[in-house]
Amino acid sequence: MRSIKYLGMVSTILASLPRRSKPSRPDKSLARRLVLLGPPGSGKGTHAERLAAEPGGPHLPPGDMLRRAGAAGSELGRRAAGFVAAGELVPDELVTEAVLARLSAPDAADGWILDGFPRTVGQARRLGELPEDRGVELVLVLEVPDETVFERIAGRRREDDDPAVVRRRIDVYRKDTLPVLAHYDRLGIVRRVDGTGAPGEVYERIVAV
Numbered sequence: 527m528r529s530i531k532y533l534g535m536v537s538t539i540l541a542s543l544p545r546r547s548k549p550s551r552p553d554k555s556l557a558r559r560l561v562l563l564g565p566p567g568s569g570k571g572t573h574a575e576r577l578a579a580e581p582g583g584p585h586l587p588p589g590d591m592l593r594r595a596g597a598a599g600s601e602l603g604r605r606a607a608g609f610v611a612a613g614e615l616v617p618d619e620l621v622t623e624a625v626l627a628r629l630s631a632p633d634a635a636d637g638w639i640l641d642g643f644p645r646t647v648g649q650a651r652r653l654g655e656l657p658e659d660r661g662v663e664l665v666l667v668l669e670v671p672d673e674t675v676f677e678r679i680a681g682r683r684r685e686d687d688d689p690a691v692v693r694r695r696i697d698v699y700r701k702d703t704l705p706v707l708a709h710y711d712r713l714g715i716v717r718r719v720d721g722t723g724a725p726g727e728v729y730e731r732i733v734a735v
């Protein structure tokens with residue numbers, strides 16, 4: 527049952543996601559359809575952006591989209607704000623269809639990089655319903671210990687970077703997102719990369735996968 531309200535929200539999300547005007551095949555990329563996962567502060571946003579800029583294919587970060595919607599005061603933003611501020615995941619139905627719709631946009635036809643999605647097994651299952659030639663090819667996990675997460679996050683200032691909220695986001699990652707990795711491990715498409723060290727070093731490890 528999709529209300530007009532719901533469709534309105536989806537179009538808000540679509541409008542807020544970055545678009546590239548010219549699709550380009552990610553010839554140097556590890557995979558054309560890549561999911562980057564890792565705990566908060568693991569650097570997935572930074573690396574996803576760089577991967578998207580070099581080999582091409584839109585980078586789709588739902589966390590940014592939700593924060594932008596919050597700043598814009600849209601309905602999605604209002605509905606998501608409490609969850610984001612508390613370090614909880616936003617309910618699947620608020621993000622899943624919007625992300626999937628974005629993946630069918632023309633500029634995503636040749637590949638995409640998802641950063642922070644799927645974060646629940648429900649989201650992964652829904653993504654898994656895409657035809658094989660449009661589905662996930664590779665899941666790259668950036669591994670960093672909790673201490674590193676706290677050090678890194680202490681150096682940035684975002685509303686949801688309060689230490690108690692970060693602790694909650696780490697717990698949520700363990701509870702909801704590690705099962706997503708188990709799901710993809712069963713499919714044999716997960717590669718793990720050491721996410722510690724300077725961004726340049728981590729990037730070299732990623733492209734060497």
Ligand code: ADP
Binds near residue numbers: 588621
């Ligand atoms: P981080 O990886 O540092 O936790 P993100 O920017 O990826 O930061 O996410 C920030 C917040 O946005 C999350 O704590 C959560 O509330 C929400 N969020 C992001 N991606 C999803 C998703 N796939 N499903 C549900 N909520 C999400």
